[in-house]
Amino acid sequence: MGDAVSRRARPLHPDGPLLDELATRVDEELRDALGGARDVALVNFPNHNNPGDSAIWLGTRRSLRRLGVRVRYQCAWCTYSPEALRRALPSGPVLVNGGGNFGDLYAGQQGLRERLLAELVDRPIIQLPQSIHFRDPANAERMRRLIASHGGVTLMVREETSERIARRMFDASVRLVPDMALALRRLDVTRGRPGADVLWLHRVEGDPEYVDHGVRFGPAAREVEWLHGQDDEPAWLRRHAVARRVNDRLVDRCRSRPGWARRAWRPLAATFVPLGEGYVRRGMAIMAGGRVLVTDKLHGHLLALLAGIPHVVLDNSYGKVSGIYRTWTRSSSLTHWADDGDEAERLVSGLLRDDGVKDDFR
Numbered sequence: 001m002g003d004a005v006s007r008r009a010r011p012l013h014p015d016g017p018l019l020d021e022l023a024t025r026v027d028e029e030l031r032d033a034l035g036g037a038r039d040v041a042l043v044n045f046p047n048h049n050n051p052g053d054s055a056i057w058l059g060t061r062r063s064l065r066r067l068g069v070r071v072r073y074q075c076a077w078c079t080y081s082p083e084a085l086r087r088a089l090p091s092g093p094v095l096v097n098g099g100g101n102f103g104d105l106y107a108g109q110q111g112l113r114e115r116l117l118a119e120l121v122d123r124p125i126i127q128l129p130q131s132i133h134f135r136d137p138a139n140a141e142r143m144r145r146l147i148a149s150h151g152g153v154t155l156m157v158r159e160e161t162s163e164r165i166a167r168r169m170f171d172a173s174v175r176l177v178p179d180m181a182l183a184l185r186r187l188d189v190t191r192g193r194p195g196a197d198v199l200w201l202h203r204v205e206g207d208p209e210y211v212d213h214g215v216r217f218g219p220a221a222r223e224v225e226w227l228h229g230q231d232d233e234p235a236w237l238r239r240h241a242v243a244r245r246v247n248d249r250l251v252d253r254c255r256s257r258p259g260w261a262r263r264a265w266r267p268l269a270a271t272f273v274p275l276g277e278g279y280v281r282r283g284m285a286i287m288a289g290g291r292v293l294v295t296d297k298l299h300g301h302l303l304a305l306l307a308g309i310p311h312v313v314l315d316n317s318y319g320k321v322s323g324i325y326r327t328w329t330r331s332s333s334l335t336h337w338a339d340d341g342d343e344a345e346r347l348v349s350g351l352l353r354d355d356g357v358k359d360d361f362r
Helices: 016-034 051-066 082-088 107-119 137-150 160-169 180-184 238-256 260-269 272-287 298-307 320-329 341-354
Strands: 039-045 070-076 094-096 099-103 125-133 153-157 173-176 196-201 221-224 290-295 311-313 335-337
Touching (some): 016 051, 016 173, 016 180, 039 107, 051 070, 051 180, 051 298, 070 260, 082 260, 099 107, 107 125, 107 137, 125 160, 137 153, 160 173, 196 272, 272 298, 298 320, 298 335, 311 341
Parallel strands (some): 039 070, 094 125, 099 125, 196 290, 290 311, 311 335
C-alpha cells in the first residue's frame, strides 16, 4: 500500500502482539457485522489533510481486503450520489467511515450520516467505529429518531463511554470495536536526525476538542498541529501529489455542478487510497521530527503506536483519547499516559534520559 503502509518484512515491534490482537478483533467484528455480504459501499472518505482520518480509511480498506469483500462504491461526504450508489451496488450494506465525527462537532460528516439514514431505509447501514459526542440534546434526539426509523443500523463504537451512550440512546446493534486505523497492524517510518528533542503535536485554541494542558516545553521543543502547513513541509511522492491534484479538481466540480458526483464518482474514488497514503506519509514525517513525541491527538497516539514510536499522551476535551487508551492500548509499552502538563513534562524528562539526551527541554 505504498511507502506509508508497507508490506515488507519489518523488525520485531515491541507491541506486536497487542497490535495483532487489535487488528484481529477488527476483522472478526467486521466479518460478523457484514453477515456474509461480499459487496459493499464505503462512504465518507476524509477529504482533508488529517493523517489520522486517512489511516482509518486505509485500515478499513485493508480489513475488507483481508475478508475478501469488494468495495463497489465510494465517496467523500461532499460527493455522495444516491443514484450512483444504487447503480454501483444494487443491494448490500453501506459502510460509513469511522472516526470521531458522530455527533454535532463536525457538521459535514454528520450531515451525510443523517442523509444516508433517511434515504437508504432499504439498506443495512454499518457505522464503522466512532466516538459519540453531542453538545446539543436536540441533535442527539434527531439522530435517535433517524436510527429508530431506519431499523437496520449496526453502530460500532471504539471506546466504552461511547458504548454506554449508544446502548442507552439508540435502537441499533451496538458493537465495541477498535479504531479502524489499528487494522493496519504496522506502519513504517523513516527516522532521520530529529530536529528537536521534543515534538509537541497538539490541538490549538479554537479546535472543538482543544484543551490547555499547561504544557510549557522550552526552546528544545517544537510545537506542531499537523492540520496546518509546516515551514519544512514534507515532500510528496509523485503518485500522491497527482492524486491530490486530481482529487481537488473533481471535488470542486462536484460541489459547483449538480449531478457531477453521479457521473464522476469512479475517477474521484480512484484518488482515495493514494491520497490517503500521502496524508499518512506526511503525518509520519512530521511525527519523526522529535526524539520524544507528546500528543493530545488520538491518531498521534495510534500512529505512533503502529510505527513503534515511544510517546506521551494527553486527553482531548471530551475524553475520546483517554477512552481509547483505557479500552484498548493501556498495555502498550510505548505509550505513557499523562493526566496534565506537569506529568507530561516528568515523563518526557525520563524518556529523554533513557534516550541519552540532555534534559534541557524546559
